[in-house]
Amino acid sequence: MKTTFGEYIRLLRNENELTLTQLAAKLNLDSANLSKIENGKRDFDEKRLPKLAKIFKLNLTELRNEYVTDQIGKQIYETNCTKQLLQVAEEKAEYRRTLNKSLQTQ
């Protein structure tokens, strides 16, 4: 999925022929805010992922992957992180994992 999470929601909504108002109601939010989410002017609140998965009968884990990759992609974009630096970031994530592991053994 090479779109933003907002565009992805819009896609799902259109495929299922729902209006902003209709989907927003199912998600317990305002149509104005859902509009902003679809247009990338606000973030989708992670706590609504289970609801979103249910509405469109999606696998929650896969949906969360879409969400996470969108969030990280956004940060990569906003920080102008190059591929080279991203490699470094990945190594640092790995380092945190080892830190956490050694914490567990203690």
Add this chain to the structure above:
Amino acid sequence: MKTTFGEYIRLLRNENELTLTQLAAKLNLDSANLSKIENGKRDFDEKRLPKLAKIFKLNLTELRNEYVTDQIGKQIYETNCTKQLLQVAEEKAEYRRTLNKSLQTQ
């Protein structure tokens, strides 16, 4: 640099034989909070990067790279983002760049 940003600050501080209190004063913050930063219990505030660079005579761009890779590494870690998903995230960042470019031409 395969450490957290907090550990990096501690390293710099020790190399220069400063106490928490001394460095904190130079950074305009409390030694208690600097301690938390070094121990990864709080984030270093990005707006202090220029000050930090000046104190230790570091290149600001390189320091910011350390900071950015730490932040993204942290997010990768916290979201359990696999390498495969990170690849997707990178593609999504690229997509955002193209979005932004087409916006500019209009």
Add this chain to the structure above:
DNA sequence: TTAGATTTGTCAAAAAATGACAAGTCTTAT
């Protein structure tokens, strides 16, 4: 035009991050 759909602006409320202080632990020198 009119109705429904969507977008935009604004603002108060909620949530998260930050700064500051007090009190605690740990280490080292005397």
Add this chain to the structure above:
DNA sequence: ATAAGACTTGTCATTTTTTGACAAATCTAA
């Protein structure tokens, strides 16, 4: 043993950021 300095931890008020809601605007198709 204890006194001093370095560091850590807990807490809380303040600040900043994010979110939800409403009103008003624009857009689109009948």
